[in-house]
Amino acid sequence: MIKTQLLTVNAIGNVLAGANLTGVLRETWRKNTMLSSQQRGAIQDLTYGVLRYYSQLDTLLQSLLHKPLPDRRLHYLLLVSLYQLNYSKAPVHAIVNHAASSARMLAGNRGASGLVNAILRNFIRQQEMLLAQTKQDETARYAYPQWWIDKLRQQYPQHYAGILLAGNQHPPMTLRVNQKQITVSDYQARLQACAIDSEWLWGSALRLTRPVAVEQLPGFAEGLVSVQDAGAQLAAPLLDVGAGMRVLDACAAPGGKSTHLMELADIKLTVMDKHAERLTMLQENFTRLKMPDYQLICGSALEPSQWWDGQLFDRILADVPCSASGVVNRHPDIKWLRRPGDIETFTQTQRIMLRKLWPLLCRGGKLLYATCSIFSEENNLLVTEFLSDHEDARALPCTHETIIHHGQLLPSTRHDGFFYALLQKN
Ligand SMILES: C[S@@+](CC[C@H](N)C(=O)[O-])C[C@H]1O[C@@H](n2cnc3c(N)ncnc32)[C@H](O)[C@@H]1O
Numbered sequence: 001m002i003k004t005q006l007l008t009v010n011a012i013g014n015v016l017a018g019a020n021l022t023g024v025l026r027e028t029w030r031k032n033t034m035l036s037s038q039q040r041g042a043i044q045d046l047t048y049g050v051l052r053y054y055s056q057l058d059t060l061l062q063s064l065l066h067k068p069l070p071d072r073r074l075h076y077l078l079l080v081s082l083y084q085l086n087y088s089k090a091p092v093h094a095i096v097n098h099a100a101s102s103a104r105m106l107a108g109n110r111g112a113s114g115l116v117n118a119i120l121r122n123f124i125r126q127q128e129m130l131l132a133q134t135k136q137d138e139t140a141r142y143a144y145p146q147w148w149i150d151k152l153r154q155q156y157p158q159h160y161a162g163i164l165l166a167g168n169q170h171p172p173m174t175l176r177v178n179q180k181q182i183t184v185s186d187y188q189a190r191l192q193a194c195a196i197d198s199e200w201l202w203g204s205a206l207r208l209t210r211p212v213a214v215e216q217l218p219g220f221a222e223g224l225v226s227v228q229d230a231g232a233q234l235a236a237p238l239l240d241v242g243a244g245m246r247v248l249d250a251c252a253a254p255g256g257k258s259t260h261l262m263e264l265a266d267i268k269l270t271v272m273d274k275h276a277e278r279l280t281m282l283q284e285n286f287t288r289l290k291m292p293d294y295q296l297i298c299g300s301a302l303e304p305s306q307w308w309d310g311q312l313f314d315r316i317l318a319d320v321p322c323s324a325s326g327v328v329n330r331h332p333d334i335k336w337l338r339r340p341g342d343i344e345t346f347t348q349t350q351r352i353m354l355r356k357l358w359p360l361l362c363r364g365g366k367l368l369y370a371t372c373s374i375f376s377e378e379n380n381l382l383v384t385e386f387l388s389d390h391e392d393a394r395a396l397p398c399t400h401e402t403i404i405h406h407g408q409l410l411p412s413t414r415h416d417g418f419f420y421a422l423l424q425k426n
Contacts (some may be wrong), residue, residue, distance in 0.1 A: 001094075004039050005102040007032065008046040009076045015051060016076075021333035050076075050083045051332040052143065052168050057082045059140035060130055064119050073106050076114065081120055086225075096120045127379070143168055147340045155376050159410060160265075163374060166411040167328040167335075173211035174415070177204045177230040178289060180263050187225060190218040201414060202400075203237060204263075223289040228256050231326075231415035232372075234400055235317065236260035238422055239368045241267050245314040250301040250357055257284040257319055257370075262291050267315075272297040272307070301353045304360060306347040312362035314346030320350045322371035322378050326409075326417025347377050354386055358393070361425050366396070369421040379419035380406040396422040 007028055014024045025044060029035065034335065051056060057079045060315040069075045082092050096117060103116040123130065134140035138149050142164040152160040175198070177187045184204055191198050194216065197209035207230065214220050214227060223290075235257045241247055243266045249258040253273035262269060273279050276298050299307040301318065323346055328334050354369060361367050371378050387393055398407045398420045411417035 001098045002102050002105060002378075002419070004042045004046070004189075005077065005098060006105060007048045007079060008043050008050070008080055009073050011043065011047045012050055012076045012079065013073060015047075015333045016336060017090065018337065020337070021047065021051065023329065036366075046080055046083065048088055048332055050079050051336065053083060053087070054079070054143065054332075054336055055139045055145070056134055056141070056143045057086075059134050059137055060123065061119075063130055063133065064122055069115075071107055071112070074103055074112060075101055077106065078116060078119060081116070082123065085120070085123065089361075092124060096124075103316065144335055148335065148338075151340075151375060156374075156410075163410055163417070164414065167256070167417075168332075169329055169413055171229070171329040171416070172414065173208045174201070174228065174230045174233075175206045175208065175217070176226045176233050176260060177206060177222055178226065178263050179204055181222075181274045181290075182219070182224050190224075192199050192243045194218055201230045202397075203233055204260075205233045221288065226256070226259065226285070226289065228260070229327075229416045231402070231409050231411075233254055233260065234403070234409070234418070235319065235368060235370050235420065236264055238398055238400075238420055239315050239317055239366060241265045241315055244268065246270075246311065247315040247317070248272070248354070248357075248360065249317045249319070251319045251321065252317075253282045254281035257317060258282070259285055259289050259291060261317070262286075262294070263289075266292070268295075270295040270297060270313075272299050272301065274298070274300050302349070302356055304356055308360060312365070313360050314362055314365050316357055316361050316365070317370065318353060318357055318365040318367060319370040320353050322346050322350065322373040323375055324372050326372045326411055326419075328372045329416065333362075343375055343377050346373075347382055350378055350382055350385070354382070358390065358425075365425050367423045367425075369419075369423065371419045372416060373419060374408065374410060374417040376406075376408075379408060380421070383407075383421040383423070393423050394426060397426050398422050 011024050015021050060082055061078050077099060081095055084095045099120060100113040100117040104113040139146050142149055144164055152163055158165060173271055177184045188198055188206060196212055200205040201207050217225055219225060241264055242260055245267050247261060247267045248270045250272050252258045252271035258271050271294055279298055297307050322337055323343055324331060325335050369383060387395060403409050407420045409418040
């Protein structure tokens with residue numbers, strides 16, 4: 001337990017210093033090969049939990065401190081303990097005792113352990129009143145930075161509170177059945193035979209009642225199924241691919257949407273990504289799913305002159321790099337790592353990418369612009385501007401029960417947040 005807490009404290013410190021959570025945990029596993037799967041699971045749960053509720057826990061802690069703690073790691077340790085006291089079922093005395101022992105290890109003296117013990121006991125005595133106080137402060141109540149709350153309130157006056165709360169939920173585990181190999185109902189029966197309950201959402205999407213390790217999924221290694229959010233599964237059907245079409249996936253790695261395109265029709269696919277190491281993940285996915293031939297390019301969608309052979313494409317998927325504000329349920333670190341100015345940096349890249357890819361599309365062809373963002377600067381505002389500058393482009397409706405006005409899919413307990421704009425060349 002103490003080792004788990006200390007590694008969690010370390011991971012949180014690294015993320016709050018600016019590192020990406022997935023990378024931090026990967027590094028933790030690499031350096032601590034002796035950790036059991038239970039210990040890894042506990043570190044993951046605590047790290048995700050603290051980052052999900054960071055500003056709420058920090059507000060609670062500030063109200064318990066008379067002056068800053070001598071060591072930042074003690075601060076993070078207390079955040080972990082407050083998270084456990086508020087959101088876990090662990091016995092209160094065990095949480096406090098472990099925190100006190102961890103504090104002694106961290107600071108190397110008994111004073112730290114007494115201080116941590118006193119702060120946590122003080123919290124337990126006043127828990128109800130302190131929690132009620134956090135409701136007065138928006139950043140604490142919603143557990144997001146103020147600029148994020150303000151932006152969403154301005155852009156979604158009706159929905160912003162629901163969006164913020166949805167981003168704090170545990171994400172569902174959703175599967176995409178490879179319909180080239182098995183039907184959805186047959187695969188659901190295979191799941192049931194393994195005592196894994198699932199619910200059909202739409203298309204090839206099955207949401208599991210409880211997440212399981214991928215190794216437990218029947219036929220996973222043989223490519224019967226992939227793990228992919230249900231919102232992400234809307235992209236490939238929207239692009240409306242047919243046999244023999246030349247299709248470009250311009251920002252393809254790790255290949256979630258491009259493998260889906262391949263499952264829908266026998267297309268001539270070119271997959272590209274700027275990052276070679278991400279293309280390795282893509283290749284592994286293509287191999288596992290037994291995908292037929294495809295063209296692989298490591299290159300930039302911002303510079304088609306470096307790699308394009310001059311043959312037009314019938315379909316283009318531009319799943320551009322973005323703020324990822326629609327997937328904070330899976331990546332809670334994003335809330336604290338992003339700065340307001342980052343959005344403008346993303347939109348500059350997105351704007352150029354869309355303009356550079358457009359000439360590669362044939363007449364009558366379709367381009368799907370996609371983000372996993374809920375900020376309108378990266379989405380409908382950017383596409384509206386593009387349409388006003390391009391007379392040969394028109395927006396086709398993105399129809400699906402979940403997609404609201406202007407192609408926006410808002411995050412919910414069933415799926416992540418995405419934006420889709422389907423553009424056709426006249
Ligand atoms: C949203 S992710 C793509 C997810 C992918 N479509 C899927 O469904 O699995 C965006 C991708 O764009 C890539 N990328 C970033 N800048 C790029 C550029 N200039 N050209 C091509 N790819 C780029 C990133 O490496 C990242 O893999």
